[in-house]
Amino acid sequence: MSYALDESYLVEPTGDAALTTENLAVYYGGVHQALFDANLKFAPHTITALIGASGSGKSTFLRSLNRMNDKLAKVTGKIMYQGVDLNSAAANVYAVRSQLGMVFQRPNPFAKSIRANIEFALKAHGIKDKQHLAASVESSLKGAALWDEVKDVLDDSAMALSGGQQQRLCIARAIAMQPEILLLDEPASALDPLSTSKIEETLVELAKQFTIIIVTHNMQQATRISQYCAFFHLGHVMEYDQTDRLFTQPHLAITNDYVTGSFG
Ligand SMILES: Nc1ncnc2c1ncn2[C@@H]1O[C@H](COP(=O)(O)OP(=O)(O)OP(=O)(O)O)[C@@H](O)[C@H]1O
Numbered sequence: 001m002s003y004a005l006d007e008s009y010l011v012e013p014t015g016d017a018a019l020t021t022e023n024l025a026v027y028y029g030g031v032h033q034a035l036f037d038a039n040l041k042f043a044p045h046t047i048t049a050l051i052g053a054s055g056s057g058k059s060t061f062l063r064s065l066n067r068m069n070d071k072l073a074k075v076t077g078k079i080m081y082q083g084v085d086l087n088s089a090a091a092n093v094y095a096v097r098s099q100l101g102m103v104f105q106r107p108n109p110f111a112k113s114i115r116a117n118i119e120f121a122l123k124a125h126g127i128k129d130k131q132h133l134a135a136s137v138e139s140s141l142k143g144a145a146l147w148d149e150v151k152d153v154l155d156d157s158a159m160a161l162s163g164g165q166q167q168r169l170c171i172a173r174a175i176a177m178q179p180e181i182l183l184l185d186e187p188a189s190a191l192d193p194l195s196t197s198k199i200e201e202t203l204v205e206l207a208k209q210f211t212i213i214i215v216t217h218n219m220q221q222a223t224r225i226s227q228y229c230a231f232f233h234l235g236h237v238m239e240y241d242q243t244d245r246l247f248t249q250p251h252l253a254i255t256n257d258y259v260t261g262s263f264g
Pocket of ligand 1: 028029031034048052053054055056057058059060061232
């Protein structure tokens with residue numbers, strides 16, 4: 001079945017925005033357009049789930065937000081954050097990434113100690129004070145709900161942790177710099193159900209402090225943890241609304257077909 005791509009239904013969150021995209025578009029190799037004019041506003045301290053079939057542009061959108069597509073693609077449009085366009089040539093990419101932390105699908109800790117994983121970015125930003133570093137290690141690991149499991153083995157290799165623990169370490173690493181926004185690209189898709197539910201609980205807790213944008217293929221996960229949801233199709237944001245409405249009273253036929261499992 002084909003659907004009209006020019007009909008979208010977007011219900012913006014009311015109130016302040018933590019981040020807003022304006023006509024964000026992405027062209028791989030300068031020609032293949034993978035994202036079309038995405039206009040999304042993200043409310044502070046909420047979890048927004050990005051859903052859609054494989055290849056619909058979710059990761060392309062997410063990775064563009066912290067400038068990870070710079071070398072791969074042409075990215076046009078604006079990413080407004082605290083009155084500044086993060087997509088402008090003048091924006092400092094390192095500063096952007098310290099405000100928008102990222103966690104990937106596969107846990108990718110550095111082959112260093114647990115402590116060194118957390119300290120890495122802090123030291124790179126000139127923080128040397130031992131007490132400050134120790135406090136950041138503890139608070140980041142607590143934030144990622146990993147502290148109790150690793151507090152006695154901080155100098156052991158991160159590679160000895162289980163997959164789920166490694167992913168929570170990656171979350172701890174991402175929050176160590178105290179970013180405002182946390183971007184996660186299918187962070188639990190490689191994990192077992194118990195580790196997945198720990199990650200979900202952790203994210204719900206972290207949303208009190210951070211604004212979270214998560215790509216997920218798992219619709220139950222989207223309904224369990226997110227307040228807002230954007231449905232992508234062939235590079236277009238088709239529908240954006242509060243998660244409960246998008247799943248129970250979708251506005252567009254295509255959204256209904258996707259959330260009821262008719263395609264994707
Ligand atoms: N590095 C790249 N170079 C060229 N094309 C790319 C690249 N990354 C993604 N694409 C293309 O962009 C489109 C969107 O891909 P993207 O990975 O953003 O989709 P997705 O919705 O995240 O999919 P998935 O759920 O499978 O991760 C696809 O047509 C894909 O082939």
